[in-house]
Amino acid sequence: MSQQDASSVRALSERLLIASHKGQADHVVQLINKGAKVAITKNGRTPLHLAAYKGHIAVVRILLAAGCDLDIQDDGDQTALHRAAVVGNADVISALIQEGCALDRQDKDGNTALHEAAWHGFSQSVKLLVKAGANVHAKNKAGNTALHLACQNGHAQSSKVLLLAGSRPDSKNSVGDTCLHVSARYNHVSVIRALLGAICSVTERNHAGDTALHIAAALNHRKTVRMLLEAGADSRFKNNVGETALDQARENDNPEVALLLTKAPQVRNMFSLYKVSHTGLEITTLGKH
Known part of the structure; x- marks a missing residue:
């Protein structure tokens, strides 16, 4: 991959973080189709962490279908399941469980x-x-x-x-x-x-x-x-x-x-x-x- 291509992927990946945080499901699909990869925030959080915490169930399902790692831990060692549990997002918790996330x-x-x-x-x-x-x-x-x-x-x-x-x-x-x-x-x-x-x-x-x-x-x-x-x-x-x-x-x-x-x-x-x-x-x- 050329330096220019790598830079383009990084930009797409950063936009994926933002779209996931905001619950922009259509935009998330577009970015994934364009080649966005999993980036992390300064706290070590992935798009799945962000969507799980905000309760954006549609985005969560898209990310899961795209093969996002369920059990990546952020800088505080929390998974997406932790982030959903902190705010009681039952739909997200259910989706993560159905996908086979680590519970403990x-x-x-x-x-x-x-x-x-x-x-x-x-x-x-x-x-x-x-x-x-x-x-x-x-x-x-x-x-x-x-x-x-x-x-x-x-x-x-x-x-x-x-x-x-x-x-x-x-x-x-x-x-x-x-x-x-x-x-x-x-x-x-x-x-x-x-x-x-x-x-x-x-x-x-x-x-x-x-x-x-x-x-x-x-x-x-x-x-x-x-x-x-x-x-x-x-x-x-x-x-x-x-x-x-x-x-x-x-x-x-x-x-x-x-x-x-x-x-x-x-x-x-x-x-x-x-x-x-x-x-x-x-x-x-x-x-x-």
Whole structure:
């Protein structure tokens, strides 16, 4: 190829990046037919990365039909599937899955596409990924599963989908937190209900020796404290510095929580009160077909 021809191909390829980003499907076809090759942006992203993120499904299908590499990773080690999951582009995710993309590639932080969808609460995207066989047990570099991330951000629907798909609520991250610890820290009551309904443990301790009850008591999360007590949490457990949840409530000047904890035996009730109905999330919808 002459220098002039190479320069022409580079120009076409750069225009392909722009057209893909803008969703100009007809222009993308023309550029490919003229010989445009796959170029990358300064962030290492291909036309497929750009179209997937923007939700340009027609362009995505054209690029896939043209043989674009599904699993190229950008400078942050994200694939086109990651980019679609970040923004919940379910149609794009479905197209990439049908084409046979890798489901569990991890980015520089160890996150898979499922982590991204769960973090942002895109439950339909989460459902598509788990149905296709994405690994619900994969952990990122902080030791978090997708369920940890859904719980942290209070995404109850995504949490329920992950639980039905077999995600383990008592799995621990790098600081020893289970999903219940995380939910209690951020006071996400609806997520806590889902976890309790999935029969999670209320007695697990993190690396500091804290149970979820310790955390909720320290942060003055009264409703969460009550729910945990009703589910059987033991207010007498001590952490690594010998403190109970009541000690932490008093230290943090949370008198109402402290009073609740002193009445713990009266508050405790049958765990079955918190069994959750997973309405609209039939287990059969998550199985492979």
